[in-house]
Amino acid sequence: xxxxxxxxxxIRHVVEDEGGLTERRMFGGLAFLIHGNLAVSASSKGGLLLxxxxxxxxxxxxxxYARRFEMRGREMDGWLxxxxxxxxxxxxxxxxxxxxxxxxxSLPRK
Numbered sequence: 001x002x003x004x005x006x007x008x009x010x011i012r013h014v015v016e017d018e019g020g021l022t023e024r025r026m027f028g029g030l031a032f033l034i035h036g037n038l039a040v041s042a043s044s045k046g047g048l049l050l051x052x053x054x055x056x057x058x059x060x061x062x063x064x065y066a067r068r069f070e071m072r073g074r075e076m077d078g079w080l081x082x083x084x085x086x087x088x089x090x091x092x093x094x095x096x097x098x099x100x101x102x103x104x105x106s107l108p109r110k
Contacts, residue, residue, distance in 0.1 A: 003042040003043060004046060004084070007042045007048075007084070011042055011048075011093070012032070014097045015097065020033075022036070027049060028045075029049060033104070036109060037051070037109075039097070039101050040096075040100035046084050047065075047083045048081070049069060050097075051078060051100050051104060052078055052100060053102075060080060063086075064086065065082060065083035065086035066086065068080060
């Protein structure tokens with residue numbers, strides 16, 4: 001399944017003023033990177049792939065429609081999949097994207 005182009009455009013609108021922003025196809029989706037660090041992606045599985053502070057994982061997965069991202073059968077702290085149902089309004093989308101932006105900004109530039 002290809003990523004949701006409409007969602008990618010909505011994300012693009014949220015992140016457009018970020019310094020060091022680049023877009024790259026990754027994991028079958030469209031990723032938005034800050035200074036080379038993935039912040040958020042329109043996932044090929046629908047919804048968002050979100051990179052977050054690993055320390056925030058437990059609190060965020062307790063929210064509806066959010067779960068740890070699974071890679072090769074292993075759930076990973078610091079990576080979330082957020083279902084499209086959690087992104088229906090622009091305010092909700094901005095809230096989730098902000099988590100990814102905050103963490104990406106905290107990482108060393110690549």
